[in-house]
Amino acid sequence: MEVNKDNEKKYNAYREKHISEGGKAPGAYAITQLIKDSILNKDYIYYEGGGPYNEDRETMFLKKFDVVVTLTWGNDPDFGVVIDEDLDYCDLYSSNEKGELLKKCY
Secondary structure (H helix, E strand, C coil): CCECHHHHHHHHHHHHHHHHCCCCCHHHHHHHHHHHHHHHHCCCEECCCCCCECCCCCCECCCECCEEEEECCCCCEEEEEEEEECCCCEEEEEECCCCCEEEEEC
């Protein structure tokens, strides 16, 4: 899987910052900050699920550390960060208010 190098650098910097400040959930903090940055910059990707490919099923359009938004049944935005894929699904991570990582497969 290709990697979004800019977001990977930001993710690692946020993790290190959180650890250096005595934080207990560096992964959740880094993901939350990536999502926050992406919302402010409006550079997230609308994702309908079905893996990391374009319609031709040959071209990758999602990269690791990309921030994506999906819509819930109520049309509410649900943001996540692409961490892994298995050709059919992408694993999107986000965090809750307790600092716990949440994994969703789309």
